[in-house]
Amino acid sequence: MPRTLLLAALCAAPLAPVHAQGQLGSGRIGFVATERLMTESKMAKTADARIQAEFSKRQKMVEEAVMKLKQASEKFDGEAAGLNDVERTRRARELLNMEKDVQRMQREFQEDLMQRKNEERAAIATRAYKIIEQVAEQDKLDAVLAEAAWFSPRIDITDKILKLLDK
Numbered sequence: 001m002p003r004t005l006l007l008a009a010l011c012a013a014p015l016a017p018v019h020a021q022g023q024l025g026s027g028r029i030g031f032v033a034t035e036r037l038m039t040e041s042k043m044a045k046t047a048d049a050r051i052q053a054e055f056s057k058r059q060k061m062v063e064e065a066v067m068k069l070k071q072a073s074e075k076f077d078g079e080a081a082g083l084n085d086v087e088r089t090r091r092a093r094e095l096l097n098m099e100k101d102v103q104r105m106q107r108e109f110q111e112d113l114m115q116r117k118n119e120e121r122a123a124i125a126t127r128a129y130k131i132i133e134q135v136a137e138q139d140k141l142d143a144v145l146a147e148a149a150w151f152s153p154r155i156d157i158t159d160k161i162l163k164l165l166d167k
């Protein structure tokens with residue numbers, strides 16, 4: 001029973017300020033779709049192009065390594081029946097080592113790519129946060145939400161932030 005009481009108190013607690021605020025005057029809220037900032041802004045598009053250029057050579061190397069592995073595997077599968085046990089074991093081991101190297105190469109590529117994307121997103125987020133603060137002060141907003149299950153287009157300031165971010 002104490003758990004239920006605690007849960008009820010926690011659920012009702014956020015409603016108290018809203019009720020009190022309704023008596024004093026309504027607060028102003030804005031909403032920003034942060035994912036749009038990370039995909040639609042000029043900064044994001046420039047960052048994507050920069051990352052693509054930076055990683056295209058490595059991506060090609062990874063794709064070539066995958067193709068070599070596939071070709072070696074197919075060749076081994078075709079020749080395995082005609083090989084003696086020692087040769088079959090040796091080539092199977094070489095193939096296994098080659099597969100491990102390719103997997104390591106793919107994993108390192110993905111980790112490096114994600115790290116660079118996160119660095120670029122952090123730079124965009126830092127700049128966007130400063131702009132959001134400025135807009136909130138100018139428009140006299142009491143809160144700016146970045147996550148919501150639902151929001152009214154009336155409070156959406158994403159386009160305004162995008163324009164300022166692109167300047």
